[in-house]
Amino acid sequence: MEKYILALDQGTTSSRAIVFNKTGNIVALAQKEFTQYYPQPGWVEHNAKEIWSSQATVLGEAVLKAGINATDIAAIGITNQRETTIIWDRETGVPVYNAIVWQDRRTAGICDELKNSGKEKLIQEKTGLLIDAYFSATKIKWILDNVEGAREKAEKGLLAFGTVDAWLLWNFTAGKVHVTDITNASRTMLFNIHTRQWDDELLTLLDIPASILPQVKSSSEVYGETSGQLLAAKIPIAGIAGDQQAALFGQMCTQKGMVKNTYGTGCFMLMNIGDKPIISGNKLLTTIAWQIGDTIQYALEGSIFIGGAVVQWLRDGLGIISSSSAIEEKASKVTDNGGVYMVPAFAGLGAPHWNQHARGMIVGLTRGTTDEHIARAALESIALQTMEVLKAMEADAGATIKQLRVDGGATANNLLLQIQADVLNTEVIRPKITETTAIGAAYLAGLAIGFWKNIDEIQAQWAADRIFQPSENNNSATLIAGWQRAVNACKSWAAD
Ligand code: G3P
Numbered sequence: 001m002e003k004y005i006l007a008l009d010q011g012t013t014s015s016r017a018i019v020f021n022k023t024g025n026i027v028a029l030a031q032k033e034f035t036q037y038y039p040q041p042g043w044v045e046h047n048a049k050e051i052w053s054s055q056a057t058v059l060g061e062a063v064l065k066a067g068i069n070a071t072d073i074a075a076i077g078i079t080n081q082r083e084t085t086i087i088w089d090r091e092t093g094v095p096v097y098n099a100i101v102w103q104d105r106r107t108a109g110i111c112d113e114l115k116n117s118g119k120e121k122l123i124q125e126k127t128g129l130l131i132d133a134y135f136s137a138t139k140i141k142w143i144l145d146n147v148e149g150a151r152e153k154a155e156k157g158l159l160a161f162g163t164v165d166a167w168l169l170w171n172f173t174a175g176k177v178h179v180t181d182i183t184n185a186s187r188t189m190l191f192n193i194h195t196r197q198w199d200d201e202l203l204t205l206l207d208i209p210a211s212i213l214p215q216v217k218s219s220s221e222v223y224g225e226t227s228g229q230l231l232a233a234k235i236p237i238a239g240i241a242g243d244q245q246a247a248l249f250g251q252m253c254t255q256k257g258m259v260k261n262t263y264g265t266g267c268f269m270l271m272n273i274g275d276k277p278i279i280s281g282n283k284l285l286t287t288i289a290w291q292i293g294d295t296i297q298y299a300l301e302g303s304i305f306i307g308g309a310v311v312q313w314l315r316d317g318l319g320i321i322s323s324s325s326a327i328e329e330k331a332s333k334v335t336d337n338g339g340v341y342m343v344p345a346f347a348g349l350g351a352p353h354w355n356q357h358a359r360g361m362i363v364g365l366t367r368g369t370t371d372e373h374i375a376r377a378a379l380e381s382i383a384l385q386t387m388e389v390l391k392a393m394e395a396d397a398g399a400t401i402k403q404l405r406v407d408g409g410a411t412a413n414n415l416l417l418q419i420q421a422d423v424l425n426t427e428v429i430r431p432k433i434t435e436t437t438a439i440g441a442a443y444l445a446g447l448a449i450g451f452w453k454n455i456d457e458i459q460a461q462w463a464a465d466r467i468f469q470p471s472e473n474n475n476s477a478t479l480i481a482g483w484q485r486a487v488n489a490c491k492s493w494a495a496d
Contacts, residue, residue, distance in 0.1 A: 011243065169237060248289055249444060254455055301351075328379075340365060343490040423480060
């Protein structure tokens, strides 16, 4: 009987489940969007129970659509929105507060205090990260300090913290397993990427009791099995990685120097830097790419907070397009942006600026500006933010990046990828399977149980769909100059 791997991709705006076969092809896919909560400007929350229920629902749907039985699934791989912070009661499994999402800026003040007390170097050296509200540590602190009774309970060992991977694993195993994988741990700002341990000094600095932390394991091993309440079979959960690391693996960027960019809610560019961490001199993050067995790989990362989400905003916030895919047609109606630039700093600016207080801006409006120019400026903003990160990466690596592998929903947009190739002056490659995040998690799970023998076997499954070459005589120099002025204006407008 043919067996399959089920990948669960718990993203920022939707939960997805994809069934893959042995040749790495998609057999069935189910997806469900879930509620976003914005209780105050700059705050973003999810209901952790809804994260779990939407994930469990799509799992069932994908199995049904594939026309298979639970017993046909050899293993499950989990990949997830990273940094998003959930704290729950160990006894009841009930979260003490909503999940605080990675985009949430409420802890910017705590981060400013850490910076002002001179902790930047220490934190970067230990964790590879720059102090920012993006990461889990200050979100944990906020919950312990602001939810009534949480700190007392945490100190008695009654609460558990997890990023979304750990939360799903806990629920799948009916509370038996409290584990996270090393890639997710490396996004908390509490994990030492050199010793590969939770860091006592940072825990003390942020006043976080170690008892709430999950055990850290590799990205490819059996962590536990589904409890049997959900499916008719107990299935091993055998792979976990944060979504961007999973995408790096799914893109088969397994050699030092290989780079991918994922266009999801945000944009995340990662470069494989091999088995030694390099601390960035250009405001990029150093993070753990994956650990398989004892082999560890590190990555440099440029995190852009708003990528595809700007398109969603044009759809839901401005209402100038009816669906996300409609942006390509609208933006194609004009040959340039008509002098309009959009800086989508809705959640501050990530790499390479790291300005927590910046907010979005549209500049260069005239009486001739139309929604088509705004649509074009929105697409360009995704490509131009990516360009800034790529330049920082080249500066850190001391080399020119000749090829960028791309994936994520927005890569269906040919206009975006052509603009991308033009502003980077680099070849942009879209693979045949753009579900690279999910397939990365599937590969990690499959490797753990011998479904695939080794990375070489998987490597042969990666294939290009289309290569975008920089076009001759493009206007990217003008575009880049205008963008730089717009970003500077956005930063100088930002409140301290
Ligand atoms: O670091 C945040 C990232 O993991 C979120 O990814 O795909 O949900 O935008 P995505």
